[in-house]
Amino acid sequence: MHKFLALMLVTPMLLVACAPSPEPGGPGLGGDPFADQGVSDNAVTGTGVPEGEVDCAAMSQQSLLTFTYGIQTLAQLGSQEAVDSVNDGSVVFDPESFADSLLALHALDGFAEEPYGDPADSLDYYADVNAAAENLLAFGTPIPESEFTSYSKVTGGSAQVIAEQNSISASYNANCAS
Numbered sequence: 001m002h003k004f005l006a007l008m009l010v011t012p013m014l015l016v017a018c019a020p021s022p023e024p025g026g027p028g029l030g031g032d033p034f035a036d037q038g039v040s041d042n043a044v045t046g047t048g049v050p051e052g053e054v055d056c057a058a059m060s061q062q063s064l065l066t067f068t069y070g071i072q073t074l075a076q077l078g079s080q081e082a083v084d085s086v087n088d089g090s091v092v093f094d095p096e097s098f099a100d101s102l103l104a105l106h107a108l109d110g111f112a113e114e115p116y117g118d119p120a121d122s123l124d125y126y127a128d129v130n131a132a133a134e135n136l137l138a139f140g141t142p143i144p145e146s147e148f149t150s151y152s153k154v155t156g157g158s159a160q161v162i163a164e165q166n167s168i169s170a171s172y173n174a175n176c177a178s
Helices: 001-018 060-076 080-087 096-110 118-137 143-156 159-163 166-175
Strands: none
Touching: 001 060, 060 096, 060 118, 060 159, 080 118, 096 118, 096 166, 118 143, 143 159
């Protein structure tokens, strides 16, 4: 079972790493996914994006990948074996990089898509989960069961960790995906 979980985490990373790179400047991995999106001459915010629009360029492809893979890791971080896999480098997860991806995704704050709600709430949830994960990863071995129980209380369980991305994905898809 644990080998299966590890395989579920590693397989998407290998597919991304082994995928052919698109031409520079084009959408997709390795290119600029926002290359076709120009800024109009309407009222422009300090970021160069018209007021009332999402600053899609604030969210790099790398931050999106870090966020996506981070969710998968956070969802499965409920056992000693999973924590050991991260700590020994078998599963790549860096709480600081994940936190940086959350900051980038805050460009979606206030751009709610029904029925999912404001992405800001989910991003705050992930910040709390990330802090709890960082605490788990800093423990020595073995981690007391009470720490895994505390982590589970913060996350609400694996299904909640996965489901919480719905508002973020819906907002991104409605505002930035072309």
